Amino acid sequence: MKKKSGLVVLPVFLWLSLFLVVPMLIVVGISFLRRDELGNLIYQFNWEAYATFFDKLYLGIYWDTIVLSVLTTLICLLLSYPLAYYIARSGPRMQTWGLALVTIPFWINFLIRTYAWVLLLRTQGIVNNLLLDLGWITEPMQMLYTKGAVLMGMVYTFIPFMVLPIYVAIEQMDKRLLEAASDLGASPSRAFWHITLPQTKSGITTGAILVYVSTTGMFVVTDILGGAKSSMISNIIQTQFLGARNWPFGAALSVIFVITSLVLIFLFNRAMTTRVDRVKEGRI
């Protein structure tokens, strides 16, 4: 019985082997090659592309990317948790509406949404005009093309990625635990820290991973709201494949990027699951 039901993984396994593993092996292969003057590949094994990465310039850019992604993830979490909680604790009808209202705007093309922010934030935009009219500021603020605008754009883009998994976790929580806690005289905040939060850890973990990984891979926000004045690691990868025509370096960067991301996910997952959870899941 047990052995058999494990087989349902097989279709996914086959699919991903063909359309993911094979192409990725090609990429790994390319990362050990070199380019000629034109950008064509020279089939000769070497580490050159990896060596290039260990340079203050690229390491610095990767560090900046990680800092921005962690910040985005934290802010998303702080903003989304209460919202997901509110939705999950509504009646069934309101739950549907809540989820729909949060996700439908994100079915609108991402570029269109981001350019709408440009219209709002520019020096003669609506936000500045409103603040001027209210007399809160005396001259327009330069909000666009700053780091703050980039951070806001990232948070905005990835909110549903945090709300949905947390919602799923809270919805699943055993409410009797909270009732019991309250019957035993625990304050609501105590109940939250000791029952709700630990019970919804899996949702937080998933949301955080989704937001973190998506932010590291996103660069259009930096270009549009940040005025292309800073680079993310994915900008660099992009340029290597396109403008700079240095496929081996682009491939090497990707391999490093994928491995560090996977390691971070693994460590984070581990930190978030206690020994008890692992026992429960039958992992130990």
Place this chain on the structure above:
Amino acid sequence: MKSTTRFMCLLLVAILVVLPLSACGEKKQTLNIYSWADNFDPQVLKDFEEQNNVKINYDNFANNEDLLAKIKAGGSGYDLIQPSDYMVATMVKENLLAPLNKQNIPNFVNLKDSLKNPPFDPDNKYSIAYMSGVTGIAYNKKYVKDPITSWADLWNPKYKGKVILLDDNREVIGMSLKKNGFSNSTKDEGQISTAVTDLKKLLPNVLAFDTDTIKQKLIQEEGWIAMLWSGDASFVAKDNADVAYVIPKEGGTIFADNYAIPKDAKNQAMAEKFINYMMDPKVSAKNYETIGYSDPNAKAMEFHSQKYREDKMINLSDEEMKRTEWLSDVGATLQSYDRYWTELKSGR
């Protein structure tokens, strides 16, 4: 929650019913064009479809590098593409283009002499210019009172946070190279380094790097002074009359988008027929009148409106054109350009 499932199923059914799944028409010849967005007058395309009983599929790319990556990987299925100058050179070197059969394009004689035999494709073996322009300085007279004559004016501390540069490695470094009196396509590391050090001093003035929406930024007066292509300048000036345009005394970069045919094109003859049609003086006038770029057709001027003929940003003077230089392929030095560009943009 259950209702959400229901909703999803309902949505699925509704859309599957409503959508007419791929309508199959009669088998017509097709011409697959891969180019920049809105690069043709739609009516001109429609006329060609009717005259030749052919269906045109017109897909868009956003920059030369995307185009190259796609064509290079092969099997893209396009019959006609429109790479820019330096990209034609690269594609020729990589053996991605088919030589044009000029016998099918008698209207080639109409092309302005100045655009024939360009350095990136001598003898027009693989490409024919479709539109061309120059990179110069656009500025808003409301905010910029000093006369603008040189690239060095961008460095003026008065314009702190109000300068917009193209988001393009070669263009920007090329601009600084020109300012410092070098060729815009130098392979000399020392010269590139000088130019980039100079650009780092310009950074405090820079509002943003932008190629795609730089026009909007100027129209909406977010930036006061910017590097801009001549055709775009004409576009901006129509929406904001305060914007003026100048080709700096050091000269600017000249560029051209061209017709070219990929090696694996399935319908080369039809693509050539299309090029020839587009180079007919009357068709050409109609086309460029709509898209608002300068008409490379020497015989088309008489068919253009007076307004078009008098637009100085579209029709640059011979004297201005003399100061321009093509960007050429820099080979392996491209790596240095890329590294310096990364340094510049990450502020390191």
Place this chain on the structure above:
Amino acid sequence: MRTKRSPWLGIHALVMLIFIYVPIAMIILFSFNESRLSAEWSGFTLDWYTSLFQNEHVMDALKNTLIVAITSTVAATILGTLAAIGVRRVARKLKLATNALLYLPIVIPDIIMGISLLVLFNLMEIDLSRWTIIIAHITFSISYVYVVVTSRLSTMGKQLEEAAEDLGASPWQTFRFVTLPQILPGVVSGAIIAFTMSLDDFMVSFFVAGPSSTTLPIYIYGQVKRGISPEINALCTLLILVSVALIFLAQYMLGRGKGQKKQRMLPF
């Protein structure tokens, strides 16, 4: 279901909704704006709505986008859910590898996925078409479903399923009557994320799209250079309206058959 909530939660939810909808309001507003460059308000018009329906390019792109998004979401949801359920039964040694494999599509930069799939399709001599886009989208969507469903399963425990099996339920019955109802919110959330990713994907689609299989994001990216036409704003406005109307409809139909029992019914 309903428990006491602090009023601050409600206020926070409201502020968040405003944050989410402010740019959307701009998009809707400018779909009625006369000026093409959509910078300033220059007068009310419905022209963009009429020209939208005459614009073959947009209509084709919309059709392609919806077909791709729906097909890939359905396929990825089934595959991803199966994987999440199956992975729990996989031997522990394989678990880490399987997990890494399933996280891979989320972690890989889009451009790598696009270019490497393009290379693969060329090697396999598959012509680029709508199908190649669908294959690519399924590949990255599987993970999103997998991740969310796994998270739901991780706190569920296997006791119920094991009890069902001990009582003689077939694997299908166990899945249908025990596992699925419990993980359904996770499956739906995963599907929503997959659908959203597919609707919005530019980079991967760009590389694996062939002639006349342009999707909406590809079309819109191409337009940026000349200024995105307000027709697109009009399209987005209609998209929101249709989605909201469909939810209303679904709610209405559910409202007619009252009671928890009816709500628990699944479509199969």
